[in-house]
Amino acid sequence: MAFFFFFVLVCILILLAIASYVRFARRRKEKGQGHGGYGGLKLPPGSMGWPYLGETLQLYSQDPNIFFTSKQKRYGEIFKTHLLGCPCVMLASPEAARFVLVTQAHLFKPTYPRSKERMIGPSALFFHQGDYHLRLRKLVQGALGPDALRALVPEVEATVRSTLAAWDGRVMSTFHAMKRLSFDVGIVTIFGGGLPPRWKAELRKNYSIVEKGYNSFPNSLPGTLYYKAMQARRRLHGVLSDIMRERRERGEPGSDLLGCLMQSRADDGVAPLLTDEQIADNIIGVLFAAQDTTASVLTWIVKYLHDQPKLLEAVRQEQAAVREATDGGRRPLTWAHTRSMALTHRVILESLRMASIISFTFREAVADVEYKGFLIPKGWKVMPLFRNIHHNPDYFQDPHKFDPSRFQVAPRPNTFLPFGNGVHACPGNELAKLEMLVLIHHLVTGYRWEIVGSRDEVEYSPFPVPKHGLPVRLWRENRTVDRTPPCE
Ligand code: HEM
Numbered sequence: 001m002a003f004f005f006f007f008v009l010v011c012i013l014i015l016l017a018i019a020s021y022v023r024f025a026r027r028r029k030e031k032g033q034g035h036g037g038y039g040g041l042k043l044p045p046g047s048m049g050w051p052y053l054g055e056t057l058q059l060y061s062q063d064p065n066i067f068f069t070s071k072q073k074r075y076g077e078i079f080k081t082h083l084l085g086c087p088c089v090m091l092a093s094p095e096a097a098r099f100v101l102v103t104q105a106h107l108f109k110p111t112y113p114r115s116k117e118r119m120i121g122p123s124a125l126f127f128h129q130g131d132y133h134l135r136l137r138k139l140v141q142g143a144l145g146p147d148a149l150r151a152l153v154p155e156v157e158a159t160v161r162s163t164l165a166a167w168d169g170r171v172m173s174t175f176h177a178m179k180r181l182s183f184d185v186g187i188v189t190i191f192g193g194g195l196p197p198r199w200k201a202e203l204r205k206n207y208s209i210v211e212k213g214y215n216s217f218p219n220s221l222p223g224t225l226y227y228k229a230m231q232a233r234r235r236l237h238g239v240l241s242d243i244m245r246e247r248r249e250r251g252e253p254g255s256d257l258l259g260c261l262m263q264s265r266a267d268d269g270v271a272p273l274l275t276d277e278q279i280a281d282n283i284i285g286v287l288f289a290a291q292d293t294t295a296s297v298l299t300w301i302v303k304y305l306h307d308q309p310k311l312l313e314a315v316r317q318e319q320a321a322v323r324e325a326t327d328g329g330r331r332p333l334t335w336a337h338t339r340s341m342a343l344t345h346r347v348i349l350e351s352l353r354m355a356s357i358i359s360f361t362f363r364e365a366v367a368d369v370e371y372k373g374f375l376i377p378k379g380w381k382v383m384p385l386f387r388n389i390h391h392n393p394d395y396f397q398d399p400h401k402f403d404p405s406r407f408q409v410a411p412r413p414n415t416f417l418p419f420g421n422g423v424h425a426c427p428g429n430e431l432a433k434l435e436m437l438v439l440i441h442h443l444v445t446g447y448r449w450e451i452v453g454s455r456d457e458v459e460y461s462p463f464p465v466p467k468h469g470l471p472v473r474l475w476r477e478n479r480t481v482d483r484t485p486p487c488e
């Protein structure tokens, strides 16, 4: 059986290689004839590697960051390469990232593999461009905006408390625990606090099956992860339809994200803007965008704080003051409390920079585009390299040092892009930060923790996280914090 799959895989690769070689040769011929058709512009420097495979093997055979960094050293801020059948232009400067994501965003559309689009839902906002995207984005931003978040603080706090309580006295993978936390926060953001536990459990179980298939080889043979994931996705749509039907019957759409999407109206003010199908795709899309991202960053934060006892002590000082303001944790945290955590906030920013869990993003040029005298041909992929920018000593001195104090001064424009930039920038960024602030508050004021086993290796899941998701033993510790002056 395994051999059969391997055989099929090899056949497919060979066919793809032939197909792309033919295309490659044709393109070369066209270029030869249409001399000067691009106004004499040249392609960016760089190497394209082998037909079809391009430089994919070089990228995956080493730490991908080494690949990008060595390219940048050799060629500068813009260079071409070829990955999995696609010619790409990589961009490693703040200026180029702004060009693609902000000023010329209309010339670069989002691009994802078709199989992933089908898995998340083709109507989810990150696959779109133009009017549909803009309208949807307003709705999502509204439901994740300051007013909504203010009201959400108690739910986020309750979720954080129960995550930590379930971990107390045990060894758990930090990433695993944080995934559960960010899923639960996603659920309260989307459905409010009142989703019946049965529905929540059904969503969680089916969603986890979808997730397992997301990075598997796409095929529709029964029994494969991809097949199971597509089936679970259908069941998720079923659960979401039930929830929407129930809300309509009650006549209360709700003010949460689901409610915002359900109440949206087209220009005539009467017809619904979105079908239930489109709403479901977007709900699954938000869960997807919210979970592993936030969980990966939180995992790094637990590690960074652990590895720097002095910094941890300073954060503990700051949070002890907040704890006193909440009467030793007897009163709930408020939005205002979360705005008084200056050092903790800088720790979060520095963790986002250091870990750069979204190392780059993809766009596709919708026309031939000129950038600084270079041609980016229509149809080529374009990759702004966030991590390269975040680790460039020109913008962040001593970039490999974890130093939250660097954020006492705002970073230069377009040099700090953990949440992207422009029309597709992350609408969940304030929610993610809120979640991190509340987690750190309860973690450092109520608990101690130690890392179990190795901790300097990294795995990709698909975002970088410490090996095995950072197994940590955590225990409750409610000795009053000593009030010696902090030493950041
Ligand atoms: C630390 C956690 C997070 C990080 C680092 C992060 C990062 C990003 C980045 C870099 C993008 C832009 C991608 C691109 O331009 O190609 C993005 C988009 C997006 N994020 Fe996040 N995100 C996080 C958490 C969240 C959360 C909690 C939510 C929702 C509750 C969310 C929802 C979205 C959505 C819906 C988009 C697509 C926006 C669009 O295409 O218009 N993210 N995120």
Ligand SMILES: *[C@@H]1O[C@H](CO)[C@@H](O)[C@H](O)[C@H]1NC(C)=O
Residues within 6 Å of the ligand: 202, 203, 205, 206, 235, 236, 238, 239
């Ligand atoms: C998935 O959703 C269905 C409802 O459509 C539910 O019956 C089932 O228990 C859920 N869980 C799993 C693991 O499939």
Ligand SMILES: *[C@@H]1O[C@H](CO)[C@@H](O)[C@H](O)[C@H]1NC(C)=O
Residues within 6 Å of the ligand: 477, 478, 479
């Ligand atoms: C921690 O606090 C709880 C209740 O607030 C108390 O019962 C317990 O004895 C305390 N533990 C320590 C080690 O102080």
